[in-house]
Amino acid sequence: MSKVRVLVGTRKGAFILTADGKRDKWDVSGPHVAGWELYHLKGSPADPNRLYASQTSGWFGQLIQRSDDGGKTWHQPGTPPGEVPVPGPPKAVSNKFVYDASGETGKPLTTHQWYDGTQHPWEFKRVWHLEPSLTDPNTVYAGVEDAAIFRSTDGGENWHELSGLRGHGTGPRWQPGAGGMCLHTIILDPKNPQRMWIAISAAGAFRTDDGGKSWKPINRGLRSQYIPDPNAEVGHCVHHIAMNPTRPGVMFMQKHWDVMRSDDAGDNWTEISGNLPTDFGFVIDVHAHEPETIYVVPIKSDGEHFVPDGKLRVFRSRTGGNEWEALTKGLPQSNCYVNVLRDAMAVDSLDKCGVYFGTSGGQVYCSADAGDSWNPIVRDLPGVLSVEVQTLP
């Protein structure tokens, strides 16, 4: 029988939740790397037991953790061959994220716009998102703050920036959102290894068609009232983008305000907020088998980062947007004031698609019936930063 493994990053460590295909009885392990912020964990599609995790701290900086046994044990990548990764001191320096400003492959380290409109130097702060290659367990991409994309081809030990994005030319017009100037979304095209998409708060969405050498902004159709030119080429606060891998190029976006879709790989976007109670939010995801079924969790506003009316509601559209239904069965419908952050929703690929999300209040909810009903897997974790799920044989 198939299994699912849910990878949860929280403000105080990582947790791994496992269940069989019924998804009604769960084993919880953790906290792993206790006490640190785990911004994101994700498993390799090519080797499900290979997991990568972003361990970060305002005090001590950025580290990468790796598991080669499905999350039972963790180590910093790069422990020399022949040495047991754990126990014992790790020998690796897997935390070196340095912008590539070299003459051969890099771009000059310029400035971006600061909150007050002045220019500010690019400074590395943390890894927001890790995206393992679809085919090679040792290749993984990292989206970082201040916004840039890095790649490792040796299992997370050494990282090199794909500097064509930061050096794309519009950098001086990028600016940080409230959470920082983060590259938070990386989507790989399963049918075209040269193509990927990324998104940055607050710069917008970008696409490469040459394996990351060059990038172009893909924000036509986005309209953001909070910037001087609402239709600008860059400067939009994109919160998250999702894509069903069976239909590359059909993209769904939760922007700061507005839910959007594109049917041409991001070249053009149209609004699909429809009857949502508010179109502010962070997460968005797509049903594994129904590519026109999408999920969002509306948040009251950019000033009040909690669900509206004290009700935790997932909204589902089965028409690719515009027509939305509230999913409430099993979710608190009074006195609830949690947030759901941008990387904190995921879907599994079992026959009856499972949907998962985690909250700032430490709950992780599962729906084993595509959103019709929900149950908490855990209720009292530290605030949840990210949720990913692996469907295992």
Place this chain on the structure above:
Amino acid sequence: MIRVILPQHLRTLSHAGSEVTLEVESPVTLRAVLDALEARYPMLRGTIRDHVTQQRRPFLRFFACEEDLSHESPDAALPDAVASGKEPLLIIGAIAGG
């Protein structure tokens, strides 16, 4: 023999005990001690000093002999009591947050 006391999270990370002892040749400076510490525990590179600038991370401070050495030159000699091992060098994380 130089004694260094690490903050809790770096003890966990390095699998070191609360106090690390290091051999450092004279002159014993902050830079020399941190170089020796990072040579013994490579995973600590970047966690105390920035990888590129080698500057102290903003939320960390260095203390010894009841003095704040955080803003001293990294090439200044540490107090004799530290160089002799009588007193430890303390690396302390700012006490803030949840």
